[in-house]
Amino acid sequence: MSRILYDRLGVASTASDAEIKSAYRKLAKKYHPDSRPGDKAAEEKFKQISAAWHILGDPAQRKRYDAGEIDEEGRERVAAGFGGGGFGAGGFGGGRNAGFSGFETHFDGRNGGFGGGFADLFEEILGGRGPRAGGFSDMGGAGMGGAGGGGPGRGGPGMGGSVPDTEARITVSFTEAALGATRRISLSGAGELDLKIPAGATDGTKLRLRGKGQGGGDLIVRLEVAPHPTFRREGNDIHLDLPVTLAEAVLGAKVDVPTLDGQARITVPAGSSSGRKLRLKGKGVPARSGVGDLYVHLKIVLPDQPDPALQAAVKDWAEAHPQLDPRRNLKG
Template structure:
């Protein structure tokens, strides 16, 4: 990351307090701003780490009575550097020459700076620092690792693929184009729940801070099929049979997800009867559901005089009530 040499703002303005503010006022303002601008609180804001560093530096200066007095008298600037010639090469880190423990930011070594120790003065700064980090999981910065222990990862991206029913039921590989422009082959698990997403690790946006890339989430949409419909892990298909096939029994060809097979229709089968083919439903071989074949009796198109005569004879000679 490139760090500019723009002069730091007045620390009173940074914390939003007046020059007559008490130490308690300054600490209260710092707590509020530091929690609001902590990089873990704003992972998507590229300015958060710089703003947090500015807030921390302002507090480091104003919380130290000696340095605050020097600043108020015009002896040092907002960066803690003397205001007279001969010190242009002095450290630009706030508090670099201050007594006691201090808080330094080195924005060049890590995304949020190599935060070292506490704040100027004494042990009170250490306590407030722990309080603020405690709001974000209690994690202290580690040298070169940034806040939270590691650089933030890249953003996740989302995409959607439509999978034909038969491929979805058996599992398939489909190509998908991500918002990043990358095109990948995705393995679609057999029978994955529609609307669920497949996570592709590390295929999202790159991290702008040297962290791991985000993931790609590919949402699966199942394209409907004109013949088949899912019922859990089973698949239902409707098959027309002739009246004489239903009455006398027959062997008929029925469609399955893997191609047509021959099915025996028992004699005396009613319309709506369901026959089951084991292992021909949704899922990989060996774990698939069943194919449910629903019979639908189809009369000859345009009518048939002989069939009408037969029906009349049945009505007159052997009537029955199927609804009784």
């Protein structure tokens, strides 16, 4: 059994699903391009980490990888007797992830009716925005409901029934999912089209592209949202921890904080404690259900090294205020 993907995430091949997810989130946060802008090595590392998670994070895919049925890129391993090329175009072979690449983008094509991988349907992911954004329906994150809802795909010639949907996954950044974005994708034999990611999309959101799947069926694209090094999302609200100095917490200050659309200035009230929550109204996720808020959690950070002057000042202050007991209401 190959250990390459496990090594990328720094886990044992016997690691639990929770351990794999935890390792991925930790590494993704460390190497995310938003935390290391311009660092090409980090971009490549993030790409490798995402590719490893793409397979090991899916129990069915992980099982196939462990069994040697697919390689580190998700390509089908050709069994002896079929030759090096597998089945030809339009057959059931071909690499699950063959023929495409792209930073922060990874597809996994699956067609429930054929038992084979169809991610080779995607040749590459092209960055930037394009003029076309139609041809899909937002199906929501919970399942196949919503516009263009579930059920079998359209019928095809010679099938004697309906053509199953082709499914794929794409990893998008936290910001792309929150604010919305357009990804141009190239489909094998079907030209290019723009995939519009709606603002407020969540992990698991499904988009339907009608008639763009295998055999004329529909293509279902499921979004996977990469973690952000700074922001946490709860519904349409965004939360972040803001480090402040002791002086800023005691005396008050005006400090800059990052938001989805740039920097904003916030007032830290004098006498603020760690954990105090401040709100920037309307700076959350602009979803269809309403715009969320940005919540800033203050975190007082002391000097890394002991400061004799600070210690002396605090000692004098403590001796002058012996009655102060922040734990007076704490009960067991």
